[in-house]
Amino acid sequence: MTDVLRGRRGAVLIALGAAFVVATVLLAATGADPLRAYQALVVGAFGPDGFPGTLAYLVPVLGMAIALAIPLRAGMVNLGGEGQLVLGAITAVIIGLHSPLPAGFTVLLAVAGGVLAGASYAALAALCETSLGVPLLVSSLLLSYPAMSLASYLVRFPLADPGSSLPQSRRLPEGVALPGIGLGEVTIGLFAVLAVVVVFLVVDARTPAGYEVRMTGAGPRFAAYAGIDRPALTLRLLAASGGMAGLVGAIMVLGFPFRFIDGALISPQYTWIGLMAALLAGASPVGTALAAFFFAALTNGGFDMERVTQTPRELTAILQAVIIVFLAASTGLLRRRGGSR
Amino acid sequence: SSNETGGDGADGPSFVLVTPNPIGVNDFLRLSVEGVENAAEEHGGTSSVYESSDPASIQQNMAAAVREAPDVVVAVGFNFADVLAQEAERNPEQQFLFIDSCTEESFPNVTCATFREHEASYLAGAQAGLLTETDHVGAVVVLDSPQFHRFSDPFGEGAAQTNPDVEFTQLFIGGQNPFNDPARAKELAGTLAGSGVDHVMGAASAAGNLGVFEAAEEGGFFAFGVDSNQCPASPGQVVDNVVKRTDVVIADGIDAILGGAPGDDRSYGLAEDGLSLSGLLDDASESQCTIAEHPEVIEEVAALRDRIVAGDITVVDPAGS
Amino acid sequence: MTDSTSDDPRGRPADAPDSSVDEQSPAVVLRGITRRFPGVVANDGVDLRVERGEIHALMGENGAGKSTLMSILYGALRPDAGEIELFGERVEPAGPAAAIAAGIGMVHQHFMLFPGLSVTENVIYGQEPVRRGLVDRAAARARVVELIERFRLGVDPDARVRDLPLGVRQRVEILKLLYRDTRVLILDEPTAVLTPDEVDRLFDVLRGLAAQGRSVILVTHKLGEVLAVSRRVTVLRDGRVAQVIPTAEASAASLASAMTGRDVELDIVHPPGSPGRPVLAVRELTVARRGGRPLVDSASFTVRAGEIVGIAGVAGNGQSELIEAIVGLRTASGGEVRVLDADVTRLRIAARRRAGLAYLPEDRGAVGSAPGASIAENLAAGFQRGSLRSRGGLLRPAAMHAHARAIIERFGVRAGDTRSPIRSLSGGNQQKALLGREITRKAPLLVVEQPTRGVDIAAVQAVHAELIACRDAGHAVLLVSAELSEIRGLSDRVLVCYEGRLVAELWRDEATEERLGLAMAGDS
Amino acid sequence: MTIDPALFAAALRALTPILFAALAGALCQRAGVFNISLEGTMLVGCFAGVAGSWFSGSAWVGVLAAMAASAAFSLILAVGHVTLGADPIVLSVAMNMLAVGLTAFLLRTVFGTQGSFSDPALQGLGRVDIPLLADVPVLGPVLSGHSPLLYLSWLAVAGLAVLLYRHPWGLRLRGVGENPEAATNLGVSVTRHRYGAIVVGGALCGLGGAQLALGNVTLFAENMTAGRGWIAVVAVMLGLAAPIGVFLAALLFGLAEAFGFRLQAVGLPQQAADAAPYVVTLVALFLSSRRIRRRDEAKGTLTR
Numbered sequence A: 001m002t003d004v005l006r007g008r009r010g011a012v013l014i015a016l017g018a019a020f021v022v023a024t025v026l027l028a029a030t031g032a033d034p035l036r037a038y039q040a041l042v043v044g045a046f047g048p049d050g051f052p053g054t055l056a057y058l059v060p061v062l063g064m065a066i067a068l069a070i071p072l073r074a075g076m077v078n079l080g081g082e083g084q085l086v087l088g089a090i091t092a093v094i095i096g097l098h099s100p101l102p103a104g105f106t107v108l109l110a111v112a113g114g115v116l117a118g119a120s121y122a123a124l125a126a127l128c129e130t131s132l133g134v135p136l137l138v139s140s141l142l143l144s145y146p147a148m149s150l151a152s153y154l155v156r157f158p159l160a161d162p163g164s165s166l167p168q169s170r171r172l173p174e175g176v177a178l179p180g181i182g183l184g185e186v187t188i189g190l191f192a193v194l195a196v197v198v199v200f201l202v203v204d205a206r207t208p209a210g211y212e213v214r215m216t217g218a219g220p221r222f223a224a225y226a227g228i229d230r231p232a233l234t235l236r237l238l239a240a241s242g243g244m245a246g247l248v249g250a251i252m253v254l255g256f257p258f259r260f261i262d263g264a265l266i267s268p269q270y271t272w273i274g275l276m277a278a279l280l281a282g283a284s285p286v287g288t289a290l291a292a293f294f295f296a297a298l299t300n301g302g303f304d305m306e307r308v309t310q311t312p313r314e315l316t317a318i319l320q321a322v323i324i325v326f327l328a329a330s331t332g333l334l335r336r337r338g339g340s341r
Numbered sequence B: 001s002s003n004e005t006g007g008d009g010a011d012g013p014s015f016v017l018v019t020p021n022p023i024g025v026n027d028f029l030r031l032s033v034e035g036v037e038n039a040a041e042e043h044g045g046t047s048s049v050y051e052s053s054d055p056a057s058i059q060q061n062m063a064a065a066v067r068e069a070p071d072v073v074v075a076v077g078f079n080f081a082d083v084l085a086q087e088a089e090r091n092p093e094q095q096f097l098f099i100d101s102c103t104e105e106s107f108p109n110v111t112c113a114t115f116r117e118h119e120a121s122y123l124a125g126a127q128a129g130l131l132t133e134t135d136h137v138g139a140v141v142v143l144d145s146p147q148f149h150r151f152s153d154p155f156g157e158g159a160a161q162t163n164p165d166v167e168f169t170q171l172f173i174g175g176q177n178p179f180n181d182p183a184r185a186k187e188l189a190g191t192l193a194g195s196g197v198d199h200v201m202g203a204a205s206a207a208g209n210l211g212v213f214e215a216a217e218e219g220g221f222f223a224f225g226v227d228s229n230q231c232p233a234s235p236g237q238v239v240d241n242v243v244k245r246t247d248v249v250i251a252d253g254i255d256a257i258l259g260g261a262p263g264d265d266r267s268y269g270l271a272e273d274g275l276s277l278s279g280l281l282d283d284a285s286e287s288q289c290t291i292a293e294h295p296e297v298i299e300e301v302a303a304l305r306d307r308i309v310a311g312d313i314t315v316v317d318p319a320g321s
Numbered sequence C: 001m002t003d004s005t006s007d008d009p010r011g012r013p014a015d016a017p018d019s020s021v022d023e024q025s026p027a028v029v030l031r032g033i034t035r036r037f038p039g040v041v042a043n044d045g046v047d048l049r050v051e052r053g054e055i056h057a058l059m060g061e062n063g064a065g066k067s068t069l070m071s072i073l074y075g076a077l078r079p080d081a082g083e084i085e086l087f088g089e090r091v092e093p094a095g096p097a098a099a100i101a102a103g104i105g106m107v108h109q110h111f112m113l114f115p116g117l118s119v120t121e122n123v124i125y126g127q128e129p130v131r132r133g134l135v136d137r138a139a140a141r142a143r144v145v146e147l148i149e150r151f152r153l154g155v156d157p158d159a160r161v162r163d164l165p166l167g168v169r170q171r172v173e174i175l176k177l178l179y180r181d182t183r184v185l186i187l188d189e190p191t192a193v194l195t196p197d198e199v200d201r202l203f204d205v206l207r208g209l210a211a212q213g214r215s216v217i218l219v220t221h222k223l224g225e226v227l228a229v230s231r232r233v234t235v236l237r238d239g240r241v242a243q244v245i246p247t248a249e250a251s252a253a254s255l256a257s258a259m260t261g262r263d264v265e266l267d268i269v270h271p272p273g274s275p276g277r278p279v280l281a282v283r284e285l286t287v288a289r290r291g292g293r294p295l296v297d298s299a300s301f302t303v304r305a306g307e308i309v310g311i312a313g314v315a316g317n318g319q320s321e322l323i324e325a326i327v328g329l330r331t332a333s334g335g336e337v338r339v340l341d342a343d344v345t346r347l348r349i350a351a352r353r354r355a356g357l358a359y360l361p362e363d364r365g366a367v368g369s370a371p372g373a374s375i376a377e378n379l380a381a382g383f384q385r386g387s388l389r390s391r392g393g394l395l396r397p398a399a400m401h402a403h404a405r406a407i408i409e410r411f412g413v414r415a416g417d418t419r420s421p422i423r424s425l426s427g428g429n430q431q432k433a434l435l436g437r438e439i440t441r442k443a444p445l446l447v448v449e450q451p452t453r454g455v456d457i458a459a460v461q462a463v464h465a466e467l468i469a470c471r472d473a474g475h476a477v478l479l480v481s482a483e484l485s486e487i488r489g490l491s492d493r494v495l496v497c498y499e500g501r502l503v504a505e506l507w508r509d510e511a512t513e514e515r516l517g518l519a520m521a522g523d524s
Numbered sequence D: 001m002t003i004d005p006a007l008f009a010a011a012l013r014a015l016t017p018i019l020f021a022a023l024a025g026a027l028c029q030r031a032g033v034f035n036i037s038l039e040g041t042m043l044v045g046c047f048a049g050v051a052g053s054w055f056s057g058s059a060w061v062g063v064l065a066a067m068a069a070s071a072a073f074s075l076i077l078a079v080g081h082v083t084l085g086a087d088p089i090v091l092s093v094a095m096n097m098l099a100v101g102l103t104a105f106l107l108r109t110v111f112g113t114q115g116s117f118s119d120p121a122l123q124g125l126g127r128v129d130i131p132l133l134a135d136v137p138v139l140g141p142v143l144s145g146h147s148p149l150l151y152l153s154w155l156a157v158a159g160l161a162v163l164l165y166r167h168p169w170g171l172r173l174r175g176v177g178e179n180p181e182a183a184t185n186l187g188v189s190v191t192r193h194r195y196g197a198i199v200v201g202g203a204l205c206g207l208g209g210a211q212l213a214l215g216n217v218t219l220f221a222e223n224m225t226a227g228r229g230w231i232a233v234v235a236v237m238l239g240l241a242a243p244i245g246v247f248l249a250a251l252l253f254g255l256a257e258a259f260g261f262r263l264q265a266v267g268l269p270q271q272a273a274d275a276a277p278y279v280v281t282l283v284a285l286f287l288s289s290r291r292i293r294r295r296d297e298a299k300g301t302l303t304r
């Protein structure tokens, strides 16, 4: 047992070391000073100016990572996170713009609406599998596109901001916003996401439902035999997953710039980075959170590296991909060691 | 990434340009970089450029630019509206030059410079109206959104002005990556040609327009470019371009701010020479644009420009409120 | 091979000499094979010698190292020490491909088939007949059909394997070896899914092969089979060779004690049960199949408290489907299932379990357990919403582990840490643990399928004792087994399934081997 | 809107790059590898195709360069997933990111430009007129006069079908996908077959990229695959990873795109045109899976 563990730590260290070497070579090859680049990366991620940015980035990345980890724990892959995220955001905006209630209630209603929209859309993907026989992987991915198109249509026409030529919604009324926490643009949405992580952790480790989810992931036929109702579970897990994605969407639009901008939630690839974090960690709550934090820091530090050193921006993308490839390979190696044979 | 230029101007003024997208072949952004660099040289200062890739990095870069506390932060593109307003409010000492858009509220430390692209598109349309043999012109447009209608709608109106029989059709690229899909842009231009269009406005992004020009070359029809002189990309196929003189505008704006007159809303159109057509510029004969072969059209369009400048004709802004 | 004239049941070497150069050398010689796994020495200096034309039995308790040794011979595992000699030549282990090329073939206990491919494709896989660069499908099919007919295997060469019942899949595995013209056949517990008749047929085939000079290594726990078909026996115990004797000099008792290292009472006779009120009542239960006769055709029977009802039948005659319909893994198209007073026909599994059902499925690897999950997690299934919760509704890890420990101790499971994955237990120990879990539920009705398949003698006896104890505690037990001796030894009543119908119901005394055999062949 | 030969010709052009990538995906799926790196691998092919053609002056050298570069790129998935056991989804997503960064980086270093590269001297693949067929009234304009790679893609469909269902390698590959352990036990190397599928798939993606960058247009633009690799992933699912099925699925997308263009001209919102292919696919999947499900129900293997 102990020597297995030693082997694992070794594999991770080797992988990180290898990524580091490749990154250094690439940096040096383009004439950049690697030391200065790494310094910029670390300062950009954790320095006093950079850390709020890392936290701001952490909210959507961690949120989406948890959203996707929830069904992944039962072996179900939700590839439709982008659609659910966008629907949650646009719903929150619609409520925020049109609710007649006082601002505080409107915010609560918008968050609830976002969660509900994401949850019901993901549940639709689940129904496609359980009632129509279209595999979840496919139905969730395919449903994602019409949702994005719908949001795109809404902000160009009915919700369009008349003052701007950008495809974006009108700005939410004054006060319809999540309170900030005094760190850059970070709002209490961060705590909402962290709270979900804790709930996920407890449910996963300490409740019958979490146990049933894990067993479904470990052996779907065993789970069926043990009386776990897969269709119902699929529906619930996807609703939870989509609800979380919708929550992230609502948090994002209820913070700066207080509106829905077409593509703003898609192009930073929050969903895919989150999915990678969840997959790398085998969907375990703590592992997923750590991986998400690592990616958030890496991405945010990358901005600084780009600005401070002379590295071309393409190089940052290459470096990130290289690091991910090596990480994936090392966790693969781990899984292989830990598995049979 | 950032590019610092100017060693001798260490104690002159400093400028930071923040872009909304990677610069790439985006002529509009390239001209902006030129404008900032020229201004730095002229005033004996330094300049650097922060390239953004998505909304998250726009926010990051803007914050970083303000932390640098240069003499002027130059932001290009409507994507900055919210971020700039926020930073301007928080940092009243910092001067901002906002190109191509303006904040909703006005701030004393924000100078805006916007373009009336529709005026030039209208002139390009007028050329198409005069030149079309099928009485059918069209446009290939990145997205069905107000900002891009400023290029396409006035083009149709301009054509109708000079040729009342003309029919106008516009198609939108869309899809998963509208700004980088030359193959789809080309197919759309081909579709237009198939329905009888012989002059196409290419408002299909930098990469997309290359697809439009290829289709023109293969289909034997004509196209119009935007932002800068695109005629050399496909000599013989590109009639003319809607040129945005971002460099001029940036230099102008920086002069105004350093000269102690910040906070203006400046609008650039045909009258201010912030916009033009390649064919109406002095070096039209070297532009490789086919319009050079039609002096009579140039003449007629120049007259039209004068009427717009004089206020006889008002071109409607499709994105205007 | 059907034309074999050898009457000798023990497969003496063929009179016709083999044409190879060194005809004296044995087919297989293993010397000093050692293989360690973390914490265990699975094989510890094992020697094995198999002559040409010999059927050699390899015996041993669960975990004795049989599979490991065979995997080494087959090239799937590398030994840490020792040498391998085939037909007089020293060989270096170089993977299954080399072993296949050297004439070694193996039927694994867990079938190694491609469910989505046809029988023919499965058989020719890796050694396809080729014509003009492409697979010669006509030749392949002809060859497979010829083998099927010659060995009376009764397999449809065009069927998809995923549509075939387990018993037939076994025959596909054997077909694969026959097709490859294997000179040394390794069969790991090949009879586990076969009926007596099929076992006889298999043995005929094996004897015929031996008569041709081929060698067979038979890995099994079944004493009767070893005595019936093998020429010599090697017994492994704790990774070492405990005994090598000619079968003629062996007896069931001597083999059993060589395996276990102690004396084993073999002929245990269990007293009959005393049936009480009906617990399971099945009425006219039907499972339809599109475009064919029903998989289960109006089955009706009752199981009472305090009795064991056995269901016998040739694999593929609807027993599995009947059980699945009773436990709720399959939808019935007609009829009724009642547990105690509740009609459960339309209920999901969870509800049926609540109504009083416990169930040990046939496929313990995929259905009965989640192999990668821990022992504690596997044994908690069904208890997670019950005794393992704290008052606040949370699962208590300590309770989960204590629960697993209790089952492990009570049912004599040999297991270390309850946190290690259940697949790290040997088959027999897995089986005891899972049965323990189901019995611990104390449900009025216990349905068990093939409870001792692939399990060693000591474990068989332990499982049987538990089933009897369960019955005597007043539970109703429904037992499905392909093992006639098991059915006869445990059941108070026996039902025989043939082509989806229950064709016979025999009381304990009536259920002789002959009558059961006849009924299973549809001749009632 | 008119339905004319040009519409179908446009559909065929639109489908070709998708088809190559989808065939690659199908091959990998058959070998048991879930490959969603098609987008990035194709993009690498676009760049290598343009670079190869530019420096050699021959479009065909460009095609070979595209195949070689994409095949080499796909080795990341092969080594990472097959040899090192990494998760294929994570690797694929990273590869897609890497391809965007790498091609942009190379565009900057090799061509000294950003965003896109095009030059009148860059050799494209040109068109082939098929004798006789070109003169047939309706069929001629639809089927003749396309890039040679378009015809090659049809050969690839047929070739892949023969390979998978008639060639020993194909049988072994399908077995590897169905039950790798069983394949290993019959002496068939899972590693070698998966490497084969991934690398051949890479070369197919390279062909798709070459068709896009040297056939559909003659230029390279950053990220120019524009989601076609993802459509290919969907086409693999819809086509059940069978060559003909994948072809039909890709054709559906091609038609949806070509029709979408024309429907725009009569007032269909662009966003609706964008969403349409996915909705159509979902419905098609629903209909086909209903058939499969009815069969399963008949067999009673529905697990509750």
Ligand SMILES: Nc1ncnc2c1ncn2[C@@H]1O[C@H](COP(=O)(O)OP(=O)(O)OP(=O)(O)O)[C@@H](O)[C@H]1O
Binding pocket: A340, A341, C037, C038, C040, C041, C042, C060, C061, C062, C063, C064, C065, C066, C067, C068, C069, C424, C425, C426, C427, C428, C454
């Ligand atoms: N891959 C492995 N990793 C760790 N231990 C193993 C592995 N394979 C076998 N063992 C161990 O080696 C020993 C011998 O196992 P083996 O499977 O050879 O026994 P067996 O005689 O075939 O048992 P059975 O009758 O249950 O099939 C057991 O203690 C087992 O736990």
Ligand SMILES: Nc1ncnc2c1ncn2[C@@H]1O[C@H](COP(=O)(O)OP(=O)(O)OP(=O)(O)O)[C@@H](O)[C@H]1O
Binding pocket: A339, A340, A341, C062, C063, C067, C109, C423, C424, C425, C426, C427, C428, C453, C454, C455, C456
């Ligand atoms: N990862 C592992 N760690 C520890 N032991 C393992 C592992 N994998 C397999 N084993 C051991 O190897 C054996 C697997 O061999 P085999 O396949 O013969 O088991 P089995 O056939 O299920 O057992 P049985 O023959 O009793 O049914 C198990 O008994 C188990 O003890």
Ligand SMILES: [Mg+2]
Binding pocket: C066, C067, C068
């Ligand atoms: Mg074994």
Ligand SMILES: [Mg+2]
Binding pocket: C067, C109, C188, C189, C427, C454
């Ligand atoms: Mg075994």
